Amino acid sequence: MAKVAIIGAGAMGLAAAYHAVGKGHEVTVYEGDKVAGGMAAHFDFDGLSIERFYHFVCKADQPLFDLMAELGIADKMVWRETSMGYYVDGRHYSWGDPLSLLKFPLLSLSEKLRYGVQMFLQTKRKAFDDLENVNAKDWFVKWSGARAYDVLWRRLMELKFFEYADNISAAWISTRIKRIGTSRKSMLQEELGVIDGGSQTLVDALVNAIREKGGTIRLGLPVREVVVVDGKVTGVRTDEGAATCDNVISTAPTPFISSLVPALPQASKDAYDAIRNIGVVCVLLKLRKPVTGHFWLNINDPAIEIPGIVEFSNLRRLPDTVVYVPYYMPQTYPKFDKPSAFFVAEAMNYMRRLNPGIGESDLIASHVGRLRHAQPVCEPGFQAKIPPVQTPIEGLQIADTCYYYPEDRGISESVRFAKMMVDSISTR
Structure with a gap:
């Protein structure tokens, strides 16, 4: 051999x-x-x-399930009901299911219907070849309209990909939508997995x-x-x-x-x-109070320079609230090399904006991790x-x-x- x-x-x-x-x-x-x-x-x-x-684990992750079964740890997979939220211009909105979309006040009925159809069709996709050479921004605008893109996606893309934001593959983003969209308990309830013990x-x-x-x-x-x-x-x-x-x-x-x-x-x-790769500075916070009731929160607010947070303790049951605050940015971006204390202070300021009931005394512990090559930049034709x-x-x-x-x-x-x-x- x-x-x-x-x-x-x-x-x-x-x-x-x-x-x-x-x-x-x-x-x-x-x-x-x-x-x-x-x-x-x-x-x-x-x-x-x-x-x-x-x-986190989605229901489509069969190779992982097969490996865990071989290793004798299949019983360590735990499934939790989770939810998503949107924070737009200082207000919280529920997200991630048809009712939340219909109640969302920042889009017209036709924009909601167009967006809902676009998202639903991605969950039924068998292949992504037709999107391989398509720009994600153009794809969103074509299906859902320019206003829907501005409200729901533009700032998320800009705060993750910076100068590359307008040149990301529609095939790449569509697979993400499908993976999350098919990990559900029902049409109204998202369900994600976590391995017991992490x-x-x-x-x-x-x-x-x-x-x-x-x-x-x-x-x-x-x-x-x-x-x-x-x-x-x-x-x-x-x-x-x-x-x-x-x-x-x-x-x-x-x-x-x-x-x-x-x-x-x-x-x-x-x-x-x-x-090309985007780097990440990931702030981890342990708090005495929850920030939201969601696993993840997308953020579109000019006062907050992150695309979202992951409140991990709403998936893995933990004694305290644990939140990941990822700052994606090119490694060459001046902010990337700022001291860890800077990121912790800024992240805590964001937590107080998201939940005014959180104070400085609610911070139990913090950690800052950095990766220079965290996210490949997948442009059309990648x-x-x-x-x-x-x-x-x-x-x-x-x-x-x-x-x-x-x-x-x-x-x-x-x-x-x-x-x-x-x-x-x-x-x-």
């Missing part, structure tokens, strides 16, 4: 290692961080074990299964170079030296690939370098921009979250891609 090196111990890397050892391959996972899990990894937040960046439950199960089957996980040891001889993978180089292997699966973000694999043809390096998983180098497969396109980032897509890459491992 093959000797496989896997770069990255996030959900995709761990799932790939699990499937590879299950096929009898000799597997070593290399991770630069001191813990496994990547974006799904937990940390100690004032005595609470919780994800660095929030995760995503660390899955991470721990994968790590234990990999090690029990003879796989090796090297934490705190990043791969510096994929070694290639005569067009074939021969090993990886770390700070400890060279280690031989005949197959490499890289789950590192595409911006790192050119330097990680110097033997790639220049055309391949250019393709990886052309994929599918043709993604390099093949199997590279021109024999034995080398590369994929990161942008490869899930038109699906968005998610543990289930990580699991699906991991299995696909393991099934393609060559033995020579």
Whole structure:
């Protein structure tokens, strides 16, 4: 069987290692961080074990369910009734179901009907090819009208994608609408899933299964170079030296690939370098009072420079209110490097705007996490921009979250891609 090196111990890397050892391959996972899990990894937040960046599960996430069943943790999936809200120009509105749409006062009846039809049709889609070269803004305006786009989407897109906001793929946004829209208990009730104990439950199960089957996980040891001889993978180089292997699966973000694999043809390096990413500064707040009754709240208010919040404790039952406040922005944006205290203070100011009953004394704890490559920018025609998983180098497969396109980032897509890459491992 093959000797496989896997770069990255996030959900995709761990799932790939699990499937590879299950096929009898000799597997070593290399991770630069001191813990496994990547974006799904937990940390100690004032005595609470919780994800660095929030995760939720939808009913369409079958690859995740299959993996959890294999690992013997299918009973850890918990489903909760959740809801969505909109905060527009200082007022709260319910959202996410037909009645809320009909009651929404900021659109005309015809605009509501057009928007409702557009959203409903996405939940019935079987494919997204017809939207591949369509701009999301144009698509929204065509179906629902310019006013509906301005009220519901414009500021959300601008605060997530900044200068790229008017050039995002309609196929990408449509898959997001379908995934959430089909995760329902009924037409009037959204239902989302969370793993009991958080995503660390899955991470721990994968790590234990990999090690029990003879796989090796090297934490705190990043791969510096994929070694290639005569067009074939021969090993990886770390700070400890060279280690031989005949197959490499890289789950590192595409911006790192050119330097990680110097033997790639220049055309391949250019393709990886052309994929743009948005960064995120994610503020995590533990509060004594709830902010809203919703799991997520979209925000369209000129005084608030975030597209929304995720009140995670309205999905995973926790002793205190826990809120993720994501600031998406390009890594080059001056605000990205501001001190953590700045973001906590601003986020708390926003919480008080959203709920005037919240005071400074209601803040129990805070944490600020940063990722420089958090969200791929998927423009129209993005599918043709993604390099093949199997590279021109024999034995080398590369994929990161942008490869899930038109699906968005998610543990289930990580699991699906991991299995696909393991099934393609060559033995020579």
